[in-house]
Amino acid sequence: MKGDHHMILRVIAKCLIPLIVIYAFYVQFHGEVSAGGAFQAGVVLAVALILNALVFGLTATMRAVPPWFTRSLSAVGVMIYAGVGVWAMLKGGHYLEYQALFGEGPGGHDGQHAGIIIIEVGVLFAVSGALTTIFYALAGRVAEIRDEDW
Amino acid sequence: MTDAVLGGTGTALINILLLAILFVVAIAIARLRSLFAIVMLSGVYSLVSAAWYILVDAVDVGFTEAAVGAGMSTAVLLAAMLLTARTAKPEKPFSRIGPFIVCAAAGIMLLYATIDLPPLGDPASPANSGVGLTYLQVNWYDTGVPNVVTSVLASYRGFDTLGETAVVFTAGLAVVLLLGFGERSLADTLRRAPKSGTRPGTVHKDGDGT
Amino acid sequence: MTPEFLIAAALVLPLIIAAGIAALGKFPNLREGVTIVGSFALFAVVVQLTMMVSAGQRPELFIGEAVPGLAFAFRLEPLGALFAVVASGLWIVNSFYSIGYMRGNRERNQTRFYICFALAICGAMGVAMSGNLFTLFVFYEVLTLSTYPLVAHKGDAAAQRGARIYLLTLLGTSIGFFLTAVMWTWALAGQRLDFVDGGLLAGVAMSPVVASALLLLFVFGLGKAALMPFHFWLPNAMVAPTPVSALLHAVAVVKAGVFAVMKISVYIFGVDLMNATPSADFLIIVACVTIVLASLIAMTKDNLKARLAYSTIAQLAYVTLGALLATQAGMMGGSLQIAAHAAGKITLFMCAGAIYVATGLTNVSDMKGLGRKMPIVFIAFFVASLSIIGIPPLAGAWPKYELMQGAVDGGADWVLAVLIISSLLNIAYLLPIPILALMPLPGTKPPKEFKRPGGAPALTVAAPAFTAALCVLLFFMITPISNFLAPAFEAPGTLIEAELP
């Protein structure tokens, strides 16, 4: 490699990536009120990571967020989501009946809020984990992409 | 489409313009041989359709389309493209007759079906007066979530969302099963050029995750 | 013992025997002991059942329904009893004979042979005692499948080819036509398949075309009956060892086919419907053509077993003919033919097998003068030939007489001519064999020495001698036998209803 001729790219990316992550979390937690939700947040989060990988190299990214972690994250996400359903069931409700989480009567909203937030976390985990895993698997097949290849 | 909903000829023109762009891009994707151009054009397609979704008041769908279609898919497609050749092989003439007939038939049927579809945004249409209306009516009392889309996705039809989460998980699983974990190449890279400060050992240990 | 138990015993005994044979495969003497003892036990059971039938009882056994409407039900009536007695009785003889033949020939896979034999007998018992078409079909196929390994016993290319033709023809006709006919009957008869005295379909209104098609499906679907043009499996199956040929021709397989034709015409169609069915006349012609053509072909065959095979095709078409004539005498003749032909044909085959074990000869032309060295075998052959031809005082005389009577009753006088021609042809292709063997023309080369030291094993000689004697005996027992059978062909509702306990 002859010098770093991606300087501008790197600097801008360095500024952008934290913003993207923050935006992801905004989308995630503001989903109750406005457009967006965990799916979109998960994608945005994964995109942040992918941007990181494209600009700073796959190896560095993989070292920061290892593949086993993303893979497990996705599985854990599914388990969180499905687990909320089981939790409701253990509380005597139907599957995924958030109302039953805290044993509220109709009109009580704590269970709904808690349930929705937890499952959204599950979705976030599952989506960002799975998408990053997919990217890792695809990009990891070839050695680092050189400039001439683009 | 009633003007009352879409608000004047201006919007209608933009509608037509966007759909025309979509049509042209789709034709171009079908005709092109260069995979890179195809990937980029499909990103364009997603972006334009996201814009159009927002125009027809489906903000959530538009947002998702922009994030997944234009962002994620393009990145993944590019990564996949690296594994293969850059241009598609030219196909034999007439080899696409079958798919063309299928497409034409499906298109004709779709057109035929639209005759009896209710107009877009018609408040009396079944889609707006059926269970959709009920959601709007009972949502606040039931869930206390201001955004009905969220409460439908996460609560009323939360099981579908669980299923979709599982679909995403399956997709990740599928790619890993087929292509490996991507860790081998990482390990290779590390072995070939051990830079200062790297800890190859951890990676190897991690790579044996399952 | 209750009739239910006896029927169950008749069905289960062969299975137990098969299991015993499988378990004792390592000890040939014990294994054969099981076969012999079992066959006697089965015969005893069947005889007891037959006595009940002759006393007017109709032993029944209902095991259960596979699905509603498809019942495993058994009901023994005179026809079935006759077939059961023939099959189980001849199994005893054939078992003794098999022991001599298989050991004398040093055949391989003898355990498999005896197991399949026992299973085939189980199939035959099931066919004989079946109380509805479903049960009949099931056991008919059991018989097909269990005899397939027997036909393929030798395992060489010819045996495999013969066995494949055997299996494909029988399975093809039974699945293609017979099963269709069964399903059709079910739909026509209002979801019933039972064998009913006087005919299940007797009261059902249907067009002559439907009845014709149904009858054609039944008769051709019973490929085991070897009616032309579905006869070719039988000559092809002669690659099997001789005891198997005896089983195919005399004991169970072809018999099961013609028996089923008889049973279906009596208990599914009934006499009246048979007479009203146009295709019956066509089938009578087919049967007559089969009789004459098969006899003619038999004359051209030099291979003894091939000649006997075509003879079987011709002779058992008599039974089909009798059933199709649909007169009391005709049906009686056909039924008698089942017994008479069994005794005669098994003798002939066992003689052929004895000759093969002793000398390795299979061609008729090589057997001239052989009778001097094997007198008992050829005398038995001679007696059995006379019986097949139908010369009194031998068993074969009665069925021919009854059939002629039936033909006249049924207004098909020309069938008389066919029967007479057939007898003449029988004389032409059967009699020269024993006569030339016993009294060779002057100048014939003396036959070769025995391949096997000591000639044919004693068991392979004693068995045909016994059955030859049976041919004579049957002639004189005709009155009890026909009295026994008569209720089957009586008009429904009179005799049988009265005698039911």
Next chain:
Amino acid sequence: MILESLLVSAPEWAIDHAPVLIPVVPLIMAAMLALSPSGRLSWILSMVATAASFYFALLTLGRIQSAPGGIIEYWIGNWDVIGIEFRVDALNAMILLLVTGMGFLASIFAWSTIVAEVQKQKISLFLSAFLLCFAGLCGVTATGDAFNLFVFLEISSLSTYVLVAMGASRDRRALTSAFDYLIMGTLGASFYIIGVGFLYAATGTLNMAELAAQLPALSGNRSVQVGFAFIIVGLGLKAAMWPLHQWLPNAYAYSPSFVTMFLAATATKVALYAMIRWLFTIFNPDYAFEQAIFTFILAPLGIAAMVICSFQAVFQTDVRRMLAYSSVAQVGYMILGISIATTAGVAAGLLHLFNHSLIKGALFMAIAGICINYKGTTIRDFAGLGRSAPFTMAAFAIAALSLIGVPLTAGFISKLQLGYALFEHGWWWAVLLVVFSSFLAVLYVGRILQSIFFMPPANPRKTRKEAPLLLLVPLWILALANIYFGIDANFPAGLARDGAIAALGLEAFQ
């Protein structure tokens, strides 16, 4: 009966939540397997999950049967009417039992073939994909919501694609066949969802029962008709209905032998179930346009499958391909039964569906047993195996005879029932074609059996190599079930009859 004692002994929560637990347990377990450190542990967990599903399916069936004509309605999230419903009646209770039962047997035998065919470090993920597929199939069967069905269909399809592609380590052609399957399957799923979209636009609901209630008023609506067509084509693709079956022979021939067995026994059956659900429960066969479709489209397609694919099967040299074509042909029988739209016809179709699952499960399981020890699955490779692996091949022979429809096997009963139904409907010509196709089955099955039992081995093998015990046990369970249900078919036939009554919406009569 066993079911009753199960019901009595089961805890209350299990009975209450049984329908939803059937897919959820394997779904959670699938996620857990992705974290599992050892393949063997994963295998045991996958067995636990499928066994649990099987148990819940039995409970569900018991609940249905204890109340004749009963329907279990389970609203997920307890959102009555506006949420997603799991709705189990006699029809899907039967399919659930079949799928979970076959899945359980498949997971038992999985280990011995997976270790031979899948890389060691991928076993956990492979089993995870299997459980996802299993959960998806269960979900498709249990759900009462048109869109939820699509979601589960996607879960099962996606995992199926990758399971098929996993055969690449044995034969690279698995990749292309998986890709073909992916294209066709995605097309099918898209068609389905387009159809559902039209129906939603026309009715404003996704609940199947609600759809069924609203559709009669809309029978002339064009978007409903087009939606119907799209849904049937989409499901037909999944069910390998002729001529939409092109993906199936390759997918069966090149995927790992475990996957072939599981798919053959369950996947097309579930799609066919969904089709029956749409054809009869949601749409009413009394519609004029549906009547015409039954007589002039479904029946000819079923017959074409029966005859043409049986013919194609006769000329195959690879046993798995041959059986794959035979599967398409057998789907033809089922569709023919369905197409006459009488209780007897649908019951015969369902019974054949049940029996065919047992048959193909046993056949492909035996082939998997052969693949472990011997290379190659052409007919020539099977020569003489009757001596080398007598127990495996005896079970194979039983199932093969059942495939032909030899008496005393399950296949016979269902063909007989089909014939009855056709005769009752007056379609005697169709019976002749069924019979002709059976005869073709004699030919192609006969070729394999003859090679196995009467041909000398291609290369003499000195040692006897039977399939491992773990494989033989489920194999023989299936083989004996084939015989048992050929002698006493009251259980499956009762299920099928109740299922048909439920499908046709008739009042239950017992």
